Amino acid sequence: MEVKAEYLAIFSEEAGDQLREWEESLLALEKAPTDREPLNNLFRAVHTLKGSAGFIGFDLLQKLAHDLESSLSNVRDGERSYDGALSDMLFQGLDLARSLIETFSAGTAVNSAEAARSVDDYLARLVDTASGKKPKARKDSAAPAPAPKAPAAAAPAAAAPAAAPPSRPAPVAAPPEPARTAEPPKTPAAAAAPAGPVPAAPTAAPTGGLPRMSRLKVRIDGQNREAYLRSCIVRARFDRMGSVMRQEPEPETLRDSTDPFVYTVTISCPLDVDQIVSAISVDQVTVEAVPEPSAAPAPAAAAVAAGGPASAELAEAGEGPKPSGGELPKGGRPEEVVRVSVQKLDTLLNLVGELVIHNSGFATVTQQLRDEYGKTKHIYDLEEKTEALAAITRDLQDGIMKARMLPIANVFNRFRRVVRDLAKASGKSVSLDVFGEETEIDKKVIDRIGEPLVHLVRNSVDHGLETAADRLAAGKPESGVIRLGAYQDGDHICIEVADDGRGLDREAILRKALEKGLLASDEAARASPEQVLGFIFLPGFSTARVVSDISGRGVGMDAVKRAVDEMNGNLRVRSTPGAGTTVTISLPLTMAIIGAVLVEAAGSTYAIPISAVREIVKATEDMLKTVGTRRTMLLRNEVLALVNLARALKANGDGRRAVTGSTADKVVAGATRPVVVVDYEGRKIGLEVDGIVGSREVVIKSLSRHYREVDGLIGASILGNGKIALIVDVETMISQHHTSRGSTMDSAGMVRETAGETPRLAPPPGVAAPAARPLAPAAAAPVAPAAVAPVPAAPAAAAPAPAVSAPAAEKPAAEAPAAPPAAAPAQKAPATSEPIEQLARDVSSSRGRLLEDVNNQGAIEASMSLSQLTGQDIRVSFPESRLVAIKDVAEIMGGEESTVGGMYVGVVGDLEAGMLLVIPEKNLLVLDDLLHRRSVGTAKDLGTVDLSGISEMGNLLASCFLNAMADSAHLALNPEVPEISVDMCLPVIDSVLARFNQPGDKILLTEAVIYGGGSENVVCHQVMFLEPDSMRRLMDALSRAARQGGAMAPAAPSTGATPGVV
């Protein structure tokens, strides 16, 4: 097939217009089904599309448009009425056409068998919908006849399909199997097609960053649910690589069959098949490439089919035309445009980032030279050149940034449809108002902003907008309006989602905030609107049902917040009762480089974004005051709350490096102490640090997945000297810090702290105290929280060099009161230093970080697999290891006598280990519903709970964690068959505690909490047990693997930090 390059560009552009027209007409028709004008417009759009598709030889699209046109002409001629079913079909047809065109433009093989099948499928359904009257129209439709009233332009185009085929070697795409007899061939060429399918050709060579389609055959040993569970793990891994287009048959359908568990996955991702196969690596699962059947009967067309990969290569290599006959392959763009993979741009951007860093290094050196030798000519020259280089670097950086920018229309476009579907689902009348579509924004943002926006828009439609009746009663127009827009504001891009609905209920939010202890009652009246609305973004707040019922802001605002945080953006909410709510997402123009103040705290370097910094103060002793438990600073007659940076991050879960016992607590007489004054919700807060390094431009590198959970960090940056600086997200850090410390801030910016600190994870829910939630600190009492407990101030004096004594201070809080942290572990070893205590210390020391990383990976894997399995959001928290008194374990799990489902999964292989799941009674029902994909609340009776389903969940969980361990430590580990018992809590756990008994009255638990069926609902406690020997072996194996395998997580601890053990 020969397609002239210049036509391609025209086609793509024109097709886009037609698709828009198509969509708008459909939307209009839906409102007024009998209206002639949109119908005519629709007709015209489809017809024109058909014409241009025919013109360039895009047979599939032509075929699709052709048949659609026939159905439409039936409507127009009054043979069929325009109804909902047809409307839905036409929307689907639109989607199909769009995806065909996208594939086409992306340069993938166009008239592929895959695509042909989907078109055929669709058309078959269309025939069903249009029922009866269809065939005749189909026969005739090759001639212009069915479009008698079509505009003039239609005539020649409509003639095209009839005339074109003979002249083109690749006609209407040929399905590889000639089975679809329902479709009578329309042209001679199509009739010939099934006769000569070309034998399978191997899939193409690897491509670079551009996603491409790959087909893989997945074979899973075993059957039914067990195999299905593995397929969920496989699916989760696929999802990480790209987007799965199709699974055939759907694994779900294999679950209940006795057939071998084999299915085919079609995935669009940048990896080549080999890479995909090696990345899957799940036990008992074989993945192999499926040879791509070629679509075309003739050799010339076969070359075109290969054009997909070839063009991808072209884009990758940026070279001239490829072998396919000197023509620009399909999907190539006109000469002026070169498609470049985002990955490549990212690489360039990273390089420029490095350049920026080194450039500022040059400036420093030049400065030093000048200070040292005065301003000699050479130094002057050097200075000049350095500056020139800096200027060019900046331009280069800008240029590359711009290359990554795309109009936000790319995201907004789909919202017309989203709003339409949402409105339909909710039965409300909604119109969408879009502005600023041309605003350009980073590609990365384009990729990531869609989901949060959908969330916001959904919230607006579902909860923000009132029903038509309510609106009329309130004197508003019946139809609600959602405004979606974007604009640039300085160095930020703002994206707005607004509705003219009922607005947020300040009182309801305040009530909830009071209830959660986020606010003291006397502060409620004074709370600023921003502050109040800000509460809905706190995790565990917005998700509470109460809020969504009353104020109309539902689930998942914290997810939006998280996504925006990840993009270093800010969220603002404005709301006027009765008049609507506006959420503004403000994002930095560039996502890759920020200016930052580098500081030292507890031996690590942190970068504080300069946008948040107000000033840097050298605080003298008399400026610093401790009032009660609050640390404050007097700055020009203003009292600022002080937050210790290292400690705040530690409290927020970044226990890896933040260490107490730093100089934070003691201010040496006469010395000054650097304080970085930052903005926090319009107030000033002082961040106590140990030293200021200077200000730099830093390149943001995203943190490895499991670090992202550490609130208060947005990324890491590698400094010129090769060290790593963690980039602090000031706002989140401070807000999380205060939340986790159970304190609130009053409007003067003072810190008010309540007693007791919550651990990083949700505390165990007490039997009588279901209030034990992440935000309610009071109920956390029963076990000494490990992660955040403050170590007494004493060790600081004993250890003047905080960084060196770090590991000793990191011992778990459970035994902190007993042994002075600064003492050398090897020496001080009477009764308290029993092996298990020593082990617990090691686990929480730098050596244990590898273990923690592995556990976190397991948790992430488990979250994904469970979510996949249930189709619901299920989260597995990061496991924490801690020592717990044996007598208290049952209380932690919900109470000695409370009814629970207990499951034990033994481990066979290289480690002596086991996993225990404890599921509170009511959550057995919840889990049963989740696992059967029923809505929660369906199962009512414990007697009917499908324990086998639950035990398979246990298997899945165990597999996730064990796989993570086995992979990282190169050990062989497998779960035994889970055993489940529904009984009182203590009986369920006692034999397991006995099994893993160690000397002493404590036991080392590695515990995670699983949330599901509502994000605060703890469905399950999961505890890993490891024999001490096994724990040591595992840690050794992990260190070994880390040494061999090179880099682990960022900011790997310095070697000096390992305590003298084993």
Place this chain on the structure above:
Amino acid sequence: MDGESVTVKMAEMEVVADGRSLKTVLGSCVGVVLRDADRKISGLAHIMLPARRNDDEASGKYADSAIPELLQRVLQMGSRATALQALLIGGAQMFPMGNASIASIGDQNVAAARRVLAEQRIPIIFEDIGGTAGRSVVFSNVTGKVTVKTLQAIATRGVTK
């Protein structure tokens, strides 16, 4: 139960000589009650495992160290060894299907407790052991009555309702 009860947690023991009852919850653990009916002195040990590891100072966990210790404590309260009788409860198989390391703990506990009681020449006057259900046990020091509840009963009640 009338009056207060003292809960005996895992691996712990309690002795009462007043109106209070002793309460504990058992799975594969065994509860050993030593009772002096004449003097109304009762002690209960919640035992996890049969035999003590010699490096473990937490003696309450093991039958061979907990029972002698409980005996000592009951005697210290004024009881006489000859007056003592024992009750043995628990030792269930909570995960009976095959994890040998776990499944047999209950049986081992029961066997060990019987052996140690025999060594101490204390007669066992009541046993409710084995099975696959956990037990919630209340022992009245005043009446000597033992009440054992299992969840099956509770669950059945819930189901039939």
